[in-house]
Amino acid sequence: MTHALTRTSPFGEAFIGRCIKCGQDGFSTGGALVECPADDLVSDEQALLDSLEPGQARVWAQTGQDHK
Ligand SMILES: [Zn+2]
Secondary structure, eight states: OBOOEEEOSOTTSOOOEEETTTOOOOBOGGGGGSBOTTTTTSOHHHHHHHHSOHHHHHHHHHHHHHTO
16 A cells, blocks of 8 residues: 555645655655555554544544444
């Protein structure tokens, strides 16, 4: 899988993001198309949960279960 980018630049400016899986910084939007070296260590689902506040993660997890 590719890097999972979260925006670190202010909205309205050019996208600069950090990968929530490997922690690498300074990606443009093209980084979302590059293979992530930490992919074996962190699943996309776990990375997403780690990027959320505990309360948000719970809501997201419940929502995810509803779609199964
Ligand atoms: Zn990455």
